[in-house]
Amino acid sequence: MSHFTNALAEAASLTNAGMDRLLPLADGLEVQVLEAMRYSCFAGGKRLRPFLVLASADLFNVSRVCSERVAVAVEMVHTYSLIHDDLPAMDDDDLRRGKPTCHKKFDEATAILAGDGLISLAFEILASTATHQSAEIRAELILELARAIGAQGMVGGQMLDLVAENHDLDMSEITRLQRMKTGALINYACMSGAILGKANGAQRHGLSAYAHDLGLAFQIVDDLLDIEGLAKEMGKAVNKDEEAGKATFVSILGVERARDRAHILIEQSIKHLEIFGEKSKLLKDLADFVVQRRY
């Protein structure tokens, strides 16, 4: 395995261990919601966002004790967003990564509550002194996460995505949708490393620009994979966007131009990391991985 593949596996294993520790089961009848939270948290996933948290924090030599907890909080928020997005009233998906979605495995009420529970657990983790001894840093981590996932971030992006079914979005509108729906949390994952590391303005700007281009490329590749219909590798229903008549990067740009765009974005994203020199190798490798991934 390459250094990068090792690092990705290590990030996933750290995240899984942290989630296991921070998601204890309880005694009472309400244990069902904790079981559902655990089920979805351990239903697979590449743990790309935790990797971004850890690798960004590593740029500043942040203790892994701190960055691991932030990585777990970010993955819990990502998991909550998947649980709610999969609900019948939203995207109505029965499968996610080849496994029954939360509301299929349990029921809708439990899935709604499991998502709700993961949001507060993520904030609980960030607010705890174990995440960082400085309350200033904890409060900043929380403020930026809340902004990233709120009505002007991830939740707003999901709303846009639902409304978009009845509107023809153009390229700038789709870009805005992506920035909100998936970009905001990817950006937060990188910025949380900067916050933990007390990064200066130029460093924050570099990481944020990297995350911006990376997030966009990630979404374009997602749209390409969706079109290419690699149902087996994706482990979920594919080509749903086209069926629903939704505009995507691929439906507007076409396959070839979309692929070119993704490659250009990845090159750009890597350039934004120059300020960090050799230390940013893993983040650069991740960018290459994102554009080359087949699932």
Added chain:
Amino acid sequence: MSHFTNALAEAASLTNAGMDRLLPLADGLEVQVLEAMRYSCFAGGKRLRPFLVLASADLFNVSRVCSERVAVAVEMVHTYSLIHDDLPAMDDDDLRRGKPTCHKKFDEATAILAGDGLISLAFEILASTATHQSAEIRAELILELARAIGAQGMVGGQMLDLVAENHDLDMSEITRLQRMKTGALINYACMSGAILGKANGAQRHGLSAYAHDLGLAFQIVDDLLDIEGLAKEMGKAVNKDEEAGKATFVSILGVERARDRAHILIEQSIKHLEIFGEKSKLLKDLADFVVQRRY
């Protein structure tokens, strides 16, 4: 109007003004989720939790600039819990305070997202320097809120309530359910005043014991009103618990003993405030109001 009635009206008006300021509408198509958040936040309600925040903070002469923001955050969390509880997969209610519930006014997807958006907005408000200049206090406000509303608090209580439909709960189990489902946020409302006011251990204990008894009495009165079927005054479907075969305080204790229990709890709750002397008059009046309310 009595001093208490004035204070309750003043708390409601402060909360409404704060919510109006902190829930701005946006330009894009995603504005629908903000409209839904505003709709439910302004769909009425006595604003008892904001009153508890303000009155508890007043015990320590906390600036209203701080306590008003916490009051708004608490009411937003309460509103989120109502939006999600009313969903078809949960309690399936079409009316709340005489008005269409969020998913009836908009749609289910928007209601789920509106609830999600209110959770993050509440944490965003608490994390902002405008709420308190001390990051220690902001982080403590956030940590305790996250615990109160998570899987071991409000969300766990709602899960218990759903599971309870298939179980015969006894008195101690119903008490635990109530403490989690509605008690945890009522307790937080009082404790947030103590956190803002840097209360000492005895003061925190007094406020917490007050909130505990008040919350339990509040729920018993709710069950009594439900049985008495004052549909018009409640503005929602009543007697749903009995129809669903759910055990309540009233179904276990009977009407008379439940009423007695509520009165005893209110007397107890008031005694816990003795440590604060005359300053706690409004909190005592609220306790009397809760047990006498007809809606």
